[in-house]
Amino acid sequence: MNHQIKKDDNPDLIEERSKATFDTDAFGAFIWGGYNNLKRRREIARYYEDHKELHDTVPIAFMTREEKLENAYRKASIFENHIKKACDVNNPEEVRYFNWLVYHIDGHPTSVHSIMGFPTIINQSDKEQQERWLQSGENREYLATYAQTELGTNIKKLETTATYDQKTEEFILNSPTVTSLKWWPGNMGHSHNVAIVMAQLWINNKCYGPHPFFVQIRDPKTHKPLPGITVGDIGPKFGLNTTDNGFLKLDHVFPNGTYVPPVHDKIAYSSMMLVRAIITPLMGENLCIGATIAIRYSAIRRQGEIKPGDGEVQILDYQTQQHRLFPQLARGIAFLLAGRNTYNFCNNVLKDIKNGDVSLLADLHAILCGLKAISSYQAELGLEQCRMACGGHGYSAASGFPLLNSNQFNGVTVEGDNLVLLLQVARYLMKRAKEIRYEIRYGQQPSKPNEIYDYLFDDAPKKCLIDQAYVPNYKNVLESFEYLSKKLTLQAYDKLEQLKQRGRTSEVAWNECSVELCKAARAHIRTFLARTFINEVNQVNGLPLLTVLKDLLQLYLFYEVKECMAGLMEDGYMLGQQLHYVKKNIYEALSKIRPNAVSIVDSFDFTDRELNSVLGRRDGHVYENLLKWAQASPLNKHDVLPFHHKYLGRMMEEARQKSRL
Numbered sequence: 001m002n003h004q005i006k007k008d009d010n011p012d013l014i015e016e017r018s019k020a021t022f023d024t025d026a027f028g029a030f031i032w033g034g035y036n037n038l039k040r041r042r043e044i045a046r047y048y049e050d051h052k053e054l055h056d057t058v059p060i061a062f063m064t065r066e067e068k069l070e071n072a073y074r075k076a077s078i079f080e081n082h083i084k085k086a087c088d089v090n091n092p093e094e095v096r097y098f099n100w101l102v103y104h105i106d107g108h109p110t111s112v113h114s115i116m117g118f119p120t121i122i123n124q125s126d127k128e129q130q131e132r133w134l135q136s137g138e139n140r141e142y143l144a145t146y147a148q149t150e151l152g153t154n155i156k157k158l159e160t161t162a163t164y165d166q167k168t169e170e171f172i173l174n175s176p177t178v179t180s181l182k183w184w185p186g187n188m189g190h191s192h193n194v195a196i197v198m199a200q201l202w203i204n205n206k207c208y209g210p211h212p213f214f215v216q217i218r219d220p221k222t223h224k225p226l227p228g229i230t231v232g233d234i235g236p237k238f239g240l241n242t243t244d245n246g247f248l249k250l251d252h253v254f255p256n257g258t259y260v261p262p263v264h265d266k267i268a269y270s271s272m273m274l275v276r277a278i279i280t281p282l283m284g285e286n287l288c289i290g291a292t293i294a295i296r297y298s299a300i301r302r303q304g305e306i307k308p309g310d311g312e313v314q315i316l317d318y319q320t321q322q323h324r325l326f327p328q329l330a331r332g333i334a335f336l337l338a339g340r341n342t343y344n345f346c347n348n349v350l351k352d353i354k355n356g357d358v359s360l361l362a363d364l365h366a367i368l369c370g371l372k373a374i375s376s377y378q379a380e381l382g383l384e385q386c387r388m389a390c391g392g393h394g395y396s397a398a399s400g401f402p403l404l405n406s407n408q409f410n411g412v413t414v415e416g417d418n419l420v421l422l423l424q425v426a427r428y429l430m431k432r433a434k435e436i437r438y439e440i441r442y443g444q445q446p447s448k449p450n451e452i453y454d455y456l457f458d459d460a461p462k463k464c465l466i467d468q469a470y471v472p473n474y475k476n477v478l479e480s481f482e483y484l485s486k487k488l489t490l491q492a493y494d495k496l497e498q499l500k501q502r503g504r505t506s507e508v509a510w511n512e513c514s515v516e517l518c519k520a521a522r523a524h525i526r527t528f529l530a531r532t533f534i535n536e537v538n539q540v541n542g543l544p545l546l547t548v549l550k551d552l553l554q555l556y557l558f559y560e561v562k563e564c565m566a567g568l569m570e571d572g573y574m575l576g577q578q579l580h581y582v583k584k585n586i587y588e589a590l591s592k593i594r595p596n597a598v599s600i601v602d603s604f605d606f607t608d609r610e611l612n613s614v615l616g617r618r619d620g621h622v623y624e625n626l627l628k629w630a631q632a633s634p635l636n637k638h639d640v641l642p643f644h645h646k647y648l649g650r651m652m653e654e655a656r657q658k659s660r661l
């Protein structure tokens with residue numbers, strides 16, 4: 001049953017919705033982690049709808065950058081009055097959802113304080129520092145950005161220095177070169193007044209590596225930059241233009257404090273882990289939003305005929321359209337599920353770290369790096385598919401895609417470039433490969449059992465078992481991913497070792513293998529995503545929901561097999577006939593999903609505010625609203641533009657006069 005049917009909706013959508021073979025609320029509960037969460041989302045969305053002061057005054061596509069910032073500042077100033085009424089503030093998902101509704105996707109002036117600056121203070125300060133800054137940070141008496149990236153350096157080689165002056169017992173923060181300027185930190189340009197500055201700590205001429213420092217950059221009252229601070233906005237960007245990403249130069253600035261060494265030398269990196277954990281489900285959500293817009297639009301758009309004479313069809317009936325869109329839906333769901341799992345894993349590990357236990361830190365770091373890299377890359381490609389699937393209207397800001405996709409583009413870069421992060425996964429895999437090749441063979445214990453990588457120590461069948469069974473065997477597909485991942489891991493490891501034996505240094509050998517190392521990392525993450533999707537579906541009871549989830553899982557798994565078929569076939573593991581079965585499974589899954597497609601996207605329960613798209617409107621009344629949207633454009637405020645006669649009008653008039661002469 002589809003709970004979204006309303007009698008005044010577009011008839012094509014009513015027809016689609018009436019075909020649902022499952023309960024959309026049951027699907028929604030599966031996606032959002034239970035019926036109560038689904039109910040809470042609806043209550044929060046209703047709260048947002050009922051409070052007009054939290055809405056945008058005009059669509060942000062029509063605003064200048066200054067207007068965007070002012071609009072977001074205005075909302076930030078009243079946000080605190082609302083959040084406690086709208087949400088359980090101790091529930092991060094509720095808070096995130098309310099933020100999303102109020103500010104939407106283009107950033108806002110308190111975001112980096114919430115996701116990076118303040119969490120750094122919570123997780124990386126001692127008791128005395130917490131007494132001083134915790135409550136005031138929570139109250140937003142100050143707003144802290146996270147200033148790590150520099151104009152020209154990587155983090156191990158950061159150039160900003162924090163030198164301890166023994167006489168005055170102070171740290172002196174300094175940007176010694178132009179390349180040491182902090183560049184990019186969100187909200188640093190104008191809105192935040194404190195920066196958590198990552199700087200190389202120097203004590204007694206010894207460097208202790210990058211450490212975070214709490215630095216007041218603007219006067220708390222006047223908000224003017226403090227002496228020694230040069231700060232500003234870095235200018236317009238591809239997306240996130242409601243955020244004032246900034247630059248910062250520190251000229252011998254003196255914050256105060258004492259140095260306490262952390263329990264692990266990578267603790268200073270924990271804020272990045274938290275954001276990576278948030279990014280993966282976010283990528284899933286973005287992709288599901290894109291798929292919702294494109295699928296609903298494809299259900300109301302009629303173009304061309306399939307059977308001549310039968311009339312124009314919904315473009316969703318074209319197999320090519322399904323092949324373009326449904327895999328995005330399946331991938332979006334895979335990222336949401338894996339993201340939710342690893343977010344919980346991340347919070348547990350961060351709790352362990354607080355108690356001095358860092359044993360799972362490396363496992364967590366590798367999986368977060370890999371998921372962030374794969375989900376952001378595939379979501380970017382997938383959203384482009386969604387945009388292209390909407391034809392010309394997909395290119396209009398009215399579709400929502402320009403804002404959605406341009407913001408999505410930062411996902412592959414923020415919190416570490418994707419290739420750099422895949423190489424972190426590869427480092428981790430090479431350690432497992434070393435255990436397989438040497439340590440176990442010589443009687444040493446492998447690392448302790450862990451579902452994330454145990455398969456590397458088992459032997460998957462040497463032959464691919466994918467067959468033409470009517471009910472696909474997911475275990476056979478998972479084993480194919482495991483086989484490929486293990487093969488690529490060991491191949492990269494063996495190549496590394498050979499290069500080293502031929503005299504290359506470890507670093508040079510690493511660089512010469514880095515393309516293959518990234519391939520191994522991708523295969524490992526593909527295996528993780530597939531396993532998580534299978535595990536989650538296996539826990540579902542209730543046949544109608546289970547059936548539609550299995551259709552999506554079938555598409556996901558076989559689509560991913562097809563994506564990596566070269567690696568599976570090159571050594572004869574998978575045969576040509578099996579590739580044929582793979583494709584057959586994909587096409588079958590597309591046609592099974594087709595009648596439920598609109599109901600699946602309805603199940604996500606995205607509001608029109610979240611979709612921000614005339615094409616993806618829940619009621620399907622696209623064309624009349626496209627006209628309304630265009631008429632609201634500031635360009636259409638005047639029948640004749642105020643500068644028309646000054647230029648074009650004059651040009652035409654002069655041309656007319658000339659031709660009369």
Ligand SMILES: CCCCCCCCCCCC(=O)SCCNC(=O)CCNC(=O)[C@H](O)C(C)(C)COP(=O)(O)OP(=O)(O)OC[C@H]1O[C@@H](n2cnc3c(N)ncnc32)[C@H](O)[C@@H]1OP(=O)(O)O
Binds near residue numbers: 154273279
């Ligand atoms: C639309 C969506 C957007 C929505 C969101 C919008 C908000 C955007 C906010 C964006 C904010 C930012 O971008 S803030 C800035 C974020 N910046 C980054 O993420 C920089 C990315 N770079 C890094 O994290 C680092 O440079 C690395 C991890 C790539 C490399 O670090 P490194 O110190 O040079 O380490 P390296 O020699 O390679 O490795 C040393 C050892 O440390 C380990 N190691 C490294 N990191 C960690 C870690 N966190 N936890 C445990 N262990 C770690 C390695 O595994 C390795 O172990 P072993 O093998 O030796 O045992």
Ligand SMILES: Cc1cc2nc3c(=O)[nH]c(=O)nc-3n(C[C@H](O)[C@H](O)[C@H](O)COP(=O)(O)OP(=O)(O)OC[C@H]3O[C@@H](n4cnc5c(N)ncnc54)[C@H](O)[C@@H]3O)c2cc1C
Binds near residue numbers: 420
């Ligand atoms: C929208 C946005 C918001 C941001 N917000 C913040 C913030 O709040 N705080 C903050 O501190 N930073 C922030 N950043 C900075 C961001 O974290 C960095 O841009 C990101 O980590 C990549 O670093 P880089 O720009 O120095 O790229 P570089 O390190 O210069 O990488 C450029 C390219 O070189 C290649 N490359 C680099 N190193 C390697 C390697 N070791 N091996 C192989 N290839 C390599 C990769 O292809 C990479 O894409 C933000 C960036 C953006 C775009």
